[in-house]
Amino acid sequence: MSTLAQPSLSRSSHIDASNRGLSATGILRSEWIKLRSLRSTWWSFGIIVAIQVGLAVLIALTAVKPTGQLPADAATDAAISTISAGLLFGQLVIAVLGVLVISGEYSTGQIRSSFMAVPSRLPVLAAKAVVFAIATFVVGFASIVVSYLVTMPILAEAGVQANPGDPALWVRLAGAAGYLVLIGLVSFGIGAALRSTPGGIAASLGLLLVVPTVFQLISASWATTLVEWLPSSVGSGLFYWGGTFEPWQALLVMLGWVAVFIATAAVLMKRRDA
C-alpha cells in the first residue's frame, strides 16, 4: 500500500490499439472469469457432484434385486432412476446458483461496473446465461456419467445391466444434465427480473417445490394438467421417457419457460436504472 507508482505510468503500452473495443468473445470471457472467481460457484458445483454421485451409489446399493434378468429398456430405466434422486437435490442447488450469478451483481453493486463496461446491457445477460449454462451442463453431465459408471457394476451384480452401447441411454443421461441447465436458466431469469437474492431464491424454489404441491392438492383436471406443464414435471420428461410429453416436446416447453423469464428480465434490464 505504501509504494505508489508515479502517475506517468497511466499511459499504457499494454493496451493493444488494434484490439480496442467490446466484442462478444470478450464479454463471454469476462463472464467466465466472473463465474470461476466466486466461491459460491465452486461450492454449488461441488455439492452437485457429491450429492449426485453419493445418492446414486446409495440407491444402487439398496436396490431390490429383480427376479430374473430385466429387459434392456427396464434396465436403462433402472440406471436412470439411480441418478434421479441426485437430480432432485441438484436442481435446488442449481436454482440457487442460477439466481446468485445475477442477483449477486445487483446486491453488491457490481452490476454498475458491468453496465459501464457494456452499456447496451443485454450482452451481459446473454453472456452470463451462456457461460452459466455451459458450465452447468459440463458439471452436471460429468457427475451424471460418473454416477452411471460407478453404479454400473453394483447394479450388474444385482442383475440390472443397462447396455452402455445403447445411444438412447446416453441421450437420456445428457437429458438429465440438460434438465439441470434449464432449471438453472429459469432461476437465472427469475433472479435477473427480481434483482434480489432472497426474492429470487424464494420465487424459484417456490416454482419448483411449492407450486406443484399446491396444485396437486386441487382435485380438478385443470390443476392436474397445469402441474404437468410446470418446469419440475415437464423437465423430467427429458430423462424419463414415455410420460405426457415426448422428449423433444419436453425440451420445447422447458425452453419456453426459460424464454419467458429471461425475456421479461431483458425488457426490465433495458428499461430500469442500474
Place this chain on the structure above:
Amino acid sequence: MIEAQSLTKRYGQRTAVDAASFTVRPGKVTGLLGPNGAGKSTTMRMIVGLDRPTSGSVRVNGHFYAEHSAPLHEVGALLDAKAIHSGRSAYNHLLALGATHGIGAARVREVIDLTGLQAVAGKRVGGFSLGMGQRLGIAAALLGDPQTLILDEPINGLDPEGVLWVRGLLKHLAAEGRTILLSSHLMSEMAMTADHIIVFGRGRVIADAPVADIVGQGAVTSVRVSSPQAAELARLLAAPDVQITSASGSTLDVAGVSAATIGGVAASNGLVLHELTTVTGSLEEAYLRLTADEVEYHTQSVTPEVVR
C-alpha cells in the same frame, strides 16, 4: 469533453437534476461541487448511461455513452466504492472488467501497481477498507486508459498520502489533455484540485466558472485591525463607502479601505496597532453563500441551552 443539455432526472415527485446544462472541457480538472442531495451523483450516473435522463441529454466526446464501441477507453468512472462484487478478488474483478474490451492481465497488473494495491490484489474485496476500495475503483477507472475520467468523491476514505496521490494523479492526467470531472462536497478539496468548478444546488447549476472567479465572486475582502484605541480609529476611518464592524472591544473588521491606508491613518494619528491583517474570502465562504438557499437538508443551529 462532456456536454450536458437541459439534463433532467425526476424520481417520482422529486427532481434530482433540474435542466442542468454544462460543458466539461479537456485539459483541466473540473469539480462538481454541491451539498449532499444536490444531484452530483445522479448527473454522473446519467453521463455513463446507468440512469436514463427524464429529459435532456448528455454526450461524451460527441456521442451518447452507450454509442461508443469501446466505452472503457472513452470514459473511466469511479461512481461509488460499492460497485464491485465483494466475493471476488481485486485482480479478478479488474481482469473480468478488462476482458470485455480485450484488455489483458498485463494492463491489470499495471493499474494494480499504479494504485498501490499489489499487496491485496489477490484478496477478496469484501475485506477491503474504504480507502482500498477507493483505490480499486480508481484502478478500474484507469483500466482502459480513458480520455475522460469521472470520479465521484474520489478521496473519500483515503489516508493523507492517498489524498496527495489522487490530487497529483488528477493534475497529471489533466495535463495530458484528458477530461477530468470529479465531485466533492468539500470546498477546500476542490480549491486544491480543481481548475474549474460547477456548483450544483437542488439539481440546478448555480455557478459554472474558474475557481478564481468563484472565490472572487463571493469574496469580500476586509481588513482586521486590532488596537487599544479601536474606537478612536473607527471614528477616523469612518466614510460613506467604508463599513466597520466591531468584532470585540479592541478589534475591528473594516471593509472598503486597504490595510495600507488604515496603517497610514493610525501612524499619522499616533495610534497603536496590535494587528493589521487583510482577510480574503475563501472558496468555502463563497460556496456557502452560493448554496445558502439551495441546501436540501438544513441543520438547525444548536444553542447552548439545547446542548446541556
